[in-house]
Amino acid sequence: MRSTRIRSVFLDFFTARGHRPVPSGSLVSPDPELLLTNAGMNQFKPYYLAHLTPDFRRATTLQKCVRTGDLDNVGRTARHVTFFEMLGNFSFGDYFKEETTAWAWELVTEGFGLPRDRLWVTVYEDDDETERLWRRIGVPGDRIQRLGAADNYWSMGMAGPCGPSSEIHYDRGPAYGPDGGPATGGDRYLELWNLVFMQDVRDEDFRIVGELPARSIDTGLGVDRLAMVLQNVPDVFHTDLLLPVLETVRELAGGGDETALKIVADHARTAAFLIADGVLPSGDGRGYVLRRLLRRAIRHARLLGAGDAVLPALTGAVVDLHGTTWPELETARPLIEKVVTTEEEGFARTLRQGTRILDTAIRERRLSPKVAFDLHDTYGFPFDLTVDAARAAGLTVDEDAFAALLEERRRRSRSGRTEPGRERRAETGTTAFVGYDATRAGARLRAILRDGAEVPAAAEGDEIEVLLDRSPFYAEAGGQVGDRGVIHTASGAVLTVTDTRPGHVHVVRVETGEVVPGEEAEAVVDAQRRAAVARSHTATHVLHAMLRRALGPHASQRGSLVDAGRLRFDFAHFEPLPPERLREVEALVNEHLLADPEIRVWHADRARAEAAGAMALFGETYGERVRIVDIGDFSRELCGGTHVGHGSQAGPVHLLGESSIGSGVRRIEALTGADALRHQDHERALLTELADLLRVRPDEAPQRLRQRLAELAEARRVLEAQRREQLTAEAVRLAGHAKRVGTGWLVVQRVSGVGADELRPLAAEVRRRRGDVVVLGAEVGGRALMVATVSPDLGAPARTVLTTAAAAIGGGAGGKGTVANAGGQRTRHLDEALRLAAASARDLLG
Structure with missing residues (x-):
């Protein structure tokens, strides 16, 4: 049974039983406490908590999900992936355990045709009712197992609705592990469907603090896992949901390690779905989840021997495969290609630099937490890639020590940013903001602070912070700057408010009078600002x-x-x-x-x-x-x-x-x-001035300016060509002054009328025409400049010709190989320097 049929069988089954088909929610979770949608029930959380009342009491969905908690298992087991599709049926205070278990058994045995003797169920350890229901349906007692909260009590991993669960497992046979049922663990008994009986509420400390307003149902059946069973393949990567992508990786890499191939295929699929739902790579939050997956895929692709730019082809294969079921992928195809291409090009540079450092550390067996931290902090090299590389080399990295270094860096970055008066505000309570409807209000001074510490009074000229019991001043938040204005106290003091910081800390300067806590005042916002x-x-x-x-x-x-x-x-x-x-x-x-x-x-x-x-x-x-x-x-x-x-x-x-x-x-x-x-107005005035200078109307100015710039460029080209001719003629003239020294030719001349940037190419042209050593000197802009160039056949650096000469003009010689230069302020000694350079050149020529 192909995945398309699996989806339709499930959704049709529950639609026929009064469930409303609800579209998949975005992978960007609607819950601000959850980065990414990780279960079918995420979009229904308000219904379970009775924060909202739906106009339907039964629902069924095909939900996109991403989970990265088991990232290290991806590609290493038959069932772990980061992206998956979850089929589910939901009840909001309607039916409960009896209907849920009966429908689940009917669907897996009749709808999907799974043999009854290969199915096992687990229930929560003290859930007698659910076990009785399974026995009544016909599940043999020896294929029902009770497990603890780690296996059969479900929650979102955060505060919210939760409850005991019951799972349906499929026995894949003795080739995949020992007998003994799901309690044995391993790959033999594959969890297919989790039936959650939503009845409790957990707080942030994972304590059960009460019951839900109504007992409800949340179930989740993994499409990948069911496809693996129905298509009789060894793992989810060989189902029709992933195999075409895996084959694309294999083709690009030319084969290689099977685990690495699966990791690349999985991460490419997840990346395509995340980008289609609006997630872009970044340094934190869900963007970092995406970047981490992309970089792991790139690194494993490189280790497999794949060339550059593998991600566009892989994500394209994902869109080809899933674009019909998930049309948002097809819509986002250009975006997906651009994002992964940009990320791969950028990470290639990081990878090259970081890999060199990492490989050296591994080779020298000194892969310390500090090295891992420097790779992460300085070079942007993901820590999990360091861990992967270390594991492959038989090394380990102290992850706790790395986390401590990371936290220390975060602590240092946070230091010095403590809001003034935080402790005092905790004692006195918050300020009531009344500024949405007014820009002035009566208030009382609750505290006066200087450098965050409370003081008993402030006088004219003091710069302080003031806390009020109520304020019309907007305190900096959400990107909006804090208000400014003035505070008048009952005693006649005037305080200019220069800023209002988070926590309603009014930063003020006392203009007149004295200020003491407890005074009544009027706070007036700068309304125009x-x-x-x-x-x-x-x-x-x-x-x-x-x-x-x-x-x-x-x-x-x-x-x-x-x-x-x-x-x-x-x-x-x-x-x-x-x-x-x-x-x-x-x-x-x-x-x-x-x-x-x-x-x-x-x-x-x-x-x-x-x-x-x-x-x-x-x-x-x-x-x-x-x-x-x-x-x-x-x-x-x-x-x-x-x-x-x-x-x-x-x-x-x-x-x-x-x-x-x-x-x-x-x-x-x-x-x-x-x-x-x-x-x-300023830009218009500039355009008018420009048009006046060009003697045209403003709307004609751009075209006339383009014309003038083209004329100027042509004139510059002609002048440069003429200058090149002049310098060539000068090179010919200078070459005519070459003197025979030993077996070589020497040119030492003072020149004029050349720029600093022309001296070096002129010397090179002279040597090309005639000369084994050429030394030119010129006075340019009040400085004495010299250039020397020597034939490579002489086997000596050009700098040796200028070393003594450079000292004569008050400078030093620089340069490597066959060209050197020198400069100094002693222009009157230029002729002497040229004589010294000539002597050095003669020595060089023998």
Whole structure:
């Protein structure tokens, strides 16, 4: 049974039993605490926890999943892969154990035709009910085994829903290991289908803290594993899901180690699916997962003897194989090819340099954690590749020691960035922010800090930090800069707020009066600056939406700076944006702002916001209750920043340019509002001035300038040709002054009218025409310069000719081989230096 049929049999079976077919979720997990989707239930987590109520109580899916926890086993066992398809059926407070076990047994024995005497089941160690159900169905008692929580109690690996499980295993026969059932471990008994009885809730410490609002079902059947059984092949790599890719690797490498071939095939498949879902290689997060897989694939391909650029062919084979079932692969084919090509070219340089160092360390048997850390930190050489290479050479690397070095580096990078007043804020509580609806508010001074330490008072001229009980000042967060303004105290003191830092630390300068804690005050934000910042923030959201529209969903935010009148936006992309594409994005942004979309702000729990399509931004952390900003119907993001009320208030936006700030991350800088207009006025004034200089209208200036530049280039070409003729004539003249010395010819001359960069080629041309030793000297720009060139037949470096002469003009001789030069400030001694050089040349010529 081919994989296409496996999928349809499963989905049709459960659709006929009232389950709604739900499309696969993205590999980019909707849960911000989970990097990548690792199970079919991920997209349904809010339903299990009753954060959302679905309009259906039964579902069935074919879900894309990625797991890298068993990376070292990939290619070494029959069943381990990093990407896999999981078929599942789900109940949200509807049916429970009885229906689940009965349907599972019916489907595997009748739908897929697996022989009953080859099937085993496991249940959780104290789950009497499930064992009774299996016996009632007809599973013999001697093929039911009870296992502990490590095998038969399922959770997401994090806080959330969980519960005991029961698994269906297939006995592959004695050729794959000893008898004894799944409890024996090994490859003989292959787990096919995991039936999870969702009933409990775990906290962050993995303690069961209660029951779910309703008992539910989550099951997962691996398509790869079932295909391995139904297609009667030794491992998942020989199923129709991976074999064509494996054969492509084998062809590119010309054969080789079977484990390495399987690793490359697996990682290429996973990479193609990740990129198609918008993941790009980077140095952290899910981007690092992708980069790590790509680099492992590249390294193993090189070890197999494959040439350069293997990944485009391999990921292309993945798209060819799976593009019909997963059309997003076909849509993303150009993107996948560009990303893997760029990554492979970049890693080839890292690989060459790192491999040389690694091979030396292995050969000398000194592969210490420090060497591994330096390879990782300085050269970007992945640690897991170091471990792989060490294992192949019979060595080990102390992974704990490596982790300690890595943590020490992170600790040093974090040092010095402690927020001022953190300890004091912990004691006094947080500041209530009231600035969304107002730019001024009454407040009380809770504490005064200097260098993070509390002080009893501050006087005129002091620069301090102030904590308030409530504040209209926006504290720097989410890329948006902190507000500025002024604080007036009841005693008459005036404090200028120069910044508002995370944690609502107001950085102030006391302009007049004295300040003490406990005073009442009025806090007033610089409203004009706040409005300019709000324009930039709204423009940033629109820019994000338009970049994703123009480039693809992978172009997601990787960082930002939102300031008054300007913004900086970092986004995931793999190549530079040409000027015409940048202008296209700018036009899209201004077009959508000019349409004046309404800016709507609303609040919801995080699960409901994500279900509504709100984007959670890279690197940001969110609580359970979130703030969502909608701009028209094209942008919906979780955001705590300030915005304008309507899109037209944010424009215009002018994109200044874009650049690279790291592998796979680009940066756009832009101006907004009045700053954009001022910049455009400045550019218009420059164009007008240029047109006046060229004596044309502004719209004719570019063409006229191109014409003038072409004329200038032609004139320069003619002048350079004339100059070459002049220097050739001068070389002929100088060669005519050659004197016979011994068996060779010597030319020593002072020249004039030549530039510093012309002296050396002139000497070479003279020696080419006549001369075994040529020494030329000239006074250029107030310095004495000398060049010497000698015939290679003399067997002596040219520098020996100038050593004594260079001292005469106050310098030293430099150069290697047949050409040397010297320079100094003593121009009046140039003739003497030439005489000394002539004497040295005569000695050289004998």
